[in-house]
Amino acid sequence: YNGGLSSIDPNFIYFLGPTKSLLGGSYLIIEKNKAVILTSKLEKEAAKSLGLEVKVFEDFPLKKYVKRFRRIGVNTRLMSYSKVKEFLDLGILVVDVSSELEKLREKKSEEEIEAIRKAIEITEKAIKKVVDEGFSDKFESDVYGELIYSMTREGARLAFDPIVAFDENAAYPHYKTASNNKKPEKLVLIDVGANYNNYCADITRTFLLKRDKEIVEAYETVLEAQLKAIEKMKAGAIAGDIDKVARDIIEAKYPGSFIHSLGHMFGILVHEGRGLRRGANYKLEENMVFTVEPGVYFVGKYGIRIEDDVRVLKDGVEVLTTLPKNLEEVIVS
Structure with missing residues (x-):
């Protein structure tokens, strides 16, 4: 989850490299065979420029999209407890992968x-x-x-x-x-x-x-x-x-x-x-x-x-x- 200027998730930037917008308030959902950006109408066009599948909250609310998952990994260092609780309330097991994501970025290309x-x-x-x-x-x-x-x-x-x-x-x-x-x-x-x-x-x-x-x-x-x-x-x-x-x-x-x-x-x-x-x-x-x-x-x-x-x-x-x-x-x- 990328909170925007107030709480930019560097992993969001690392995987996507956005140039037209920081896509504040958006989610990057990485599944086994695809990656999806879940965002607002405000950021839709900027998200589409990144070449991934894009869905907007109005059509696919976060809870509706993730409820089929049994387990998800999140960066708990930047995702608020209230957002994590939304997943927990759906019966989804939440795994903290913040350390793994940070280590992934340590060695530069x-x-x-x-x-x-x-x-x-x-x-x-x-x-x-x-x-x-x-x-x-x-x-x-x-x-x-x-x-x-x-x-x-x-x-x-x-x-x-x-x-x-x-x-x-x-x-x-x-x-x-x-x-x-x-x-x-x-x-x-x-x-x-x-x-x-x-x-x-x-x-x-x-x-x-x-x-x-x-x-x-x-x-x-x-x-x-x-x-x-x-x-x-x-x-x-x-x-x-x-x-x-x-x-x-x-x-x-x-x-x-x-x-x-x-x-x-x-x-x-x-x-x-x-x-x-x-x-x-x-x-x-x-x-x-x-x-x-x-x-x-x-x-x-x-x-x-x-x-x-x-x-x-x-x-x-x-x-x-x-x-x-x-x-x-x-x-x-």
Whole structure:
């Protein structure tokens, strides 16, 4: 069941790849020998463009269509209890297949990788544009708006609400961009991602406005942690071990400052599947894609995060992002 903008089911997008509409309020019913979209008259034509059999609720109410089934699998993470209860009241056995569906999406196809590449390309172009225009006379809200405009004019949607954080505001990892009365003094953190053809990018860069010794040292530590972690990534590596590589480097110099996991899978959703976190004992597999985003946060002072998108290969990774991140390349005016 795809609830639409308020509760998009990524599995719905994964199986159908809708382009004309997200088909809010629709059901995808996969049977042994066919698949059917059950939807409203409002979404009928968009659904028909996908090439599957389409039925509308007015002719085939959900209960009427499913009552012949003895057992159905549903994504209980997104389907409400009231909807599940409709099936239970019909005497249908409901099986939660949410974990199986999520694991199905973990390893990306070449087509999915290409969509992610395009999302990254659009995101990087937007970041480069705001950097080239400079930050000295900008407010957070200015940069925020320019990023959104740059990505949407390239035919993309937003993967998530962008973060633009100046100076002490960057100490909050999930800062809600709000300032329209403060210009940056020391640094600018940008965390942004485009969604292209239903697939996301997720990139963070921290730009330094001056050579503040304390900030430079923190930046170089975060960068070292990220590069060392990426070096250890390959098919067969243990996820928790990758997190530990980065965490040990940061903790040795800034204890308690790295307050989130190293990274997460992404694709149709910007956060999906499993993560690179402490204690995660699963093995990385070829064509899984992750963010790698160590950071340090000092409330009242500043925060630094560097985030790249990587694809796991047999003997290493492909870093899909190309945006510069070496110290000399992120010092801007």
